[in-house]
Amino acid sequence: MNDKRKDYITWDEYFMAVAKLAGMRSKDPNSQVGACIVSADNKILSMGYNGFPMGCSDDEFPWGRDDEDPLKTKYVYVTHSELNAILNYRGGSLEGAKLYVSLFPCNECAKAIIQAGIKTVIYDSDKYDGTPAVMASKMMFQAAGVQFKKYTPTDRKIEITV
Numbered sequence: 001m002n003d004k005r006k007d008y009i010t011w012d013e014y015f016m017a018v019a020k021l022a023g024m025r026s027k028d029p030n031s032q033v034g035a036c037i038v039s040a041d042n043k044i045l046s047m048g049y050n051g052f053p054m055g056c057s058d059d060e061f062p063w064g065r066d067d068e069d070p071l072k073t074k075y076v077y078v079t080h081s082e083l084n085a086i087l088n089y090r091g092g093s094l095e096g097a098k099l100y101v102s103l104f105p106c107n108e109c110a111k112a113i114i115q116a117g118i119k120t121v122i123y124d125s126d127k128y129d130g131t132p133a134v135m136a137s138k139m140m141f142q143a144a145g146v147q148f149k150k151y152t153p154t155d156r157k158i159e160i161t162v
């Protein structure tokens with residue numbers, strides 16, 4: 001019994017699972033998104049999920065997607081998981097960090113990711129691929145030298161009982 005165990009999870013599985021765990025805190029009935037920011041040497045720096053800003057009640061602000069009045073939709077209020085993860089970091093610089101996120105970043109988060117100095121984005125779903133927001137993100141990431149790569153799922157099921 002001198003050998004280490006072999007079936008431990010990889011760094012990518014670990015950080016994507018942590019991102020998705022954060023997403024499980026989201027109150028959004030349609031899309032629960034989670035993000036985890038990791039240093040170049042694989043230390044978790046911050047996490048976030050999509051939700052309304054502090055003081056903006058989950059029970060009072062709207063979670064709907066469609067309304068002729070944009071003020072009655074979530075879109076004008078919600079903070080995306082990636083921006084929350086960046087803003088939740090209180091330790092200094094994110095220069096050279098990696099971002100794991102369960103959904104490809106929008107153009108507004110792409111701007112924040114670039115300006116924060118994050119250099120790598122590992123994403124899972126790309127369900128809004130082809131929309132102007134995602135096309136703009138990809139153009140900005142390419143121009144700014146931010147690598148983005150799709151997470152490669154494994155056949156491992158990570159289950160946690162709490």
Ligand SMILES: Nc1nc(=O)n([C@H]2C[C@H](O)[C@@H](COP(=O)(O)O)O2)cc1CO
Pocket residue numbers: 028030031032033049050051065074078079080081082103104105106109128133
């Ligand atoms: N990358 C992202 N991170 C996020 O946190 N979000 C959030 C904003 C909304 O709360 C929700 C998207 O809502 P829906 O349009 O799929 O019903 O996910 C959205 C995106 C997509 O760009």
Ligand SMILES: [Zn+2]
Pocket residue numbers: 080082083105106107108109110
């Ligand atoms: Zn965003």
